[in-house]
Each structure stands twice: as structure tokens, then as C-alpha cells.
Amino acid sequence: MEPLILDGKRVATEVKESLRLRVSALKEKGIVPCLATVLVGDDSSSETYVKMKGNACRKIGMESRRIHLPKETTTSELLRVINELNSDDDVHGILLQHPVPKHIDERAAFEAISIEKDVDGVTSLGFGRTSFGFGEYPSCTPAAIMNIIDYYDVSVEGKHAVVIGRSPILGKPVSMMLLNRNATVTTCHSYTENLAEIVSQADIVVAAVGKPNFIKGEWVKEGAVILDAGYNKGNIGDVDYDSCYEKAGAITPVPGGVGPVTISMLLKQTVDSAEKTAELLKKSS
Numbered sequence: 001m002e003p004l005i006l007d008g009k010r011v012a013t014e015v016k017e018s019l020r021l022r023v024s025a026l027k028e029k030g031i032v033p034c035l036a037t038v039l040v041g042d043d044s045s046s047e048t049y050v051k052m053k054g055n056a057c058r059k060i061g062m063e064s065r066r067i068h069l070p071k072e073t074t075t076s077e078l079l080r081v082i083n084e085l086n087s088d089d090d091v092h093g094i095l096l097q098h099p100v101p102k103h104i105d106e107r108a109a110f111e112a113i114s115i116e117k118d119v120d121g122v123t124s125l126g127f128g129r130t131s132f133g134f135g136e137y138p139s140c141t142p143a144a145i146m147n148i149i150d151y152y153d154v155s156v157e158g159k160h161a162v163v164i165g166r167s168p169i170l171g172k173p174v175s176m177m178l179l180n181r182n183a184t185v186t187t188c189h190s191y192t193e194n195l196a197e198i199v200s201q202a203d204i205v206v207a208a209v210g211k212p213n214f215i216k217g218e219w220v221k222e223g224a225v226i227l228d229a230g231y232n233k234g235n236i237g238d239v240d241y242d243s244c245y246e247k248a249g250a251i252t253p254v255p256g257g258v259g260p261v262t263i264s265m266l267l268k269q270t271v272d273s274a275e276k277t278a279e280l281l282k283k284s285s
């Protein structure tokens with residue numbers, strides 16, 4: 001049987017439609033939700049992603065402030081920029097695009113983002129809260145995966161979810177979020193032995209390795225739900241789509257799957273943050 005195509009574009013469009021109304025309501029109160037994006041260096045695909053994020057903001061009436069720093073930027077210079085954004089009341093969310101050039105301490109830069117503005121869920125505090133199940137802003141790609149799962153009513157409780165990848169803003173937090181929804185979670189990574197055998201036991205497969213077409217259809221159980229969070233050069237996912245299509249019960253395409261929803265989650269969490277500012281202003285006036 002042909003799998004259900006999990007249409008991320010459609011999910012993202014619905015999320016963004018609902019945000020438009022919230023953005024106009026905020027603007028009536030004099031608050032323009034604003035996301036600051038920080039890009040260091042001149043990696044062309046990072047530039048494309050950051051542009052897409054800024055454009056998506058403007059399309060729904062939000063503001064985006066784009067900060068582009070040269071590749072020679074030092075860790076302390078980057079920290080200073082982040083601290084300025086932290087104390088700027090007009091900025092409701094900060095996104096530091098990963099990866100930064102190798103000489104920069106990326107973890108230190110992520111940690112410098114204040115928790116109120118960590119709409120991209122990159123701080124250890126944000127991760128810890130998300131893991132405990134009360135985090136306000138989970139990382140955007142994990143949030144997107146959960147959003148797609150919910151939109152299509154994929155059942156999670158008691159299911160075996162196999163996550164391939166354990167990065168701090170993708171594999172690790174999505175593993176925790178699935179665990180919090182009562183899945184049985186296996187997190188695989190580059191040291192995992194018998195990967196194919198583990199994947200073959202999965203009801204839900206989340207691919208987050210960053211290796212093009214890595215997950216093969218032969219590994220996958222008939223009827224499994226496959227979510228491809230991989231982004232590789234040339235818009236190629238981590239899932240070998242054609243072979244997995246034959247086996248899957250449901251599958252996200254690339255492009256048009258997890259990616260667009262990731263951006264809509266970033267916008268949503270920035271609007272959430274702006275609404276909290278509005279609440280605080282109301283209380284203090």
C-alpha cells in the first residue's frame with residue numbers, strides 16, 4: 001500500500017495562518033514581534049536558511065533583524081552581540097545559526113542567549129526544561145517533528161521510536177520529547193552497532209544524522225512512520241526516499257516535510273515570546 005505523505009508545507013501554512021491573527025493583535029497593542037537572526041561567516045546554505053527565516057517573519061507581519069558577522073568574528077565579539085540583543089526590548093527571539101566557524105565556542109554562544117529569548121531552544125536550560133516536560137521553547141526541528149506527528153494523529157504512546165542522531169538541538173531533544181509522550185525511545189548514533197536491526201524494530205523512525213539518503217528501505221519495518229529531519233547539500237534528506245516509500249506507512253518528503261514546519265515553529269515561538277512581553281507590560285502598567 002502507498003504510504004501517507006506527511007505534508008509539511010500544509011502543516012506550516014496552517015501554523016502561519018493562525019499566527020497572522022496573533023501578530024495583528026500584538027501590533028494593535030504596539031508590539032511588533034521581532035526575531036533577530038545571527039549568522040557568522042559566509043556558508044552559502046546557512047545564508048539561504050537565514051534568509052528564508054527572515055522572509056517567513058515578514059510574510060506574516062513580524063519583524064526580522066538580520067545580523068551578519070564576518071567569519072573572523074571571535075567568541076567574545078559574538079557574545080557581545082548576543083548580550084546586546086538580550087537587553088534590547090524590541091527583540092523577542094534570538095536565533096544563532098548553527099554551525100558557526102570552528103574557532104568560535106558555539107556552546108558558549110548558545111548559552112549566552114537569555115532563556116526568555118531562546119525561541120530556538122539551543123540553551124542547556126531550555127533543553128533541560130524540555131527534557132523535564134515543562135520547557136517553553138523546545139528546539140524548532142524537534143518541535144516540528146512533534147507537530148507533524150500530532151497533525152496526522154500518529155500514535156506515539158507505547159510505540160518504539162528510533163532516533164538516529166544525538167545532536168544537542170535535534171536528536172537529543174526529540175528523543176526526550178518522544179519519551180515524554182510515552183514512546184519507548186532508542187537513540188542511535190555513530191557508535192551504534194547493528195543499526196539496521198534496531199531500525200527494523202521501529203514503529204517511528206526519526207532520521208537526524210546529516211548523511212544523504214542514509215536510511216534504507218530494507219532496514220525499515222512495513223508500515224513504519226518515517227520522519228526525515230536531515231538537511232544535506234542540495235536539499236537531500238537522510239532517508240533514501242524511494243526505497244523507504246515502499247515500506248513506510250507514512251513518510252515526510254524532502255523538501256516539503258520537516259523543514260517548512262521547523263520555520264513555522266520558530267515563528268510561533270517568537271510570537272509566544274512577544275505575547276509574554278505584552279502580558280508583562282500589562283501587569284506593570
Ligand SMILES: Nc1nc(=O)c2c([nH]1)NC[C@@H]1CN(c3ccc(C(=O)N[C@@H](CCC(=O)O)C(=O)O)cc3)C=[N+]21
Pocket residue numbers: 048049095096097098099120122140141231235254255256257258259260261262263
Ligand atoms: N540554530 C539553528 N536552528 C535551526 O533550526 C537550524 C540551524 N541552526 N542550522 C541549520 C538547520 C537547518 N534548518 C532548516 C530549516 C528549514 C529548512 C527548509 O525549510 N527547507 C525546505 C527547502 C529549502 C529550500 O527550498 O531551499 C524544505 O525542506 O522544504 C531546511 C533546514 C534549520 N536549522
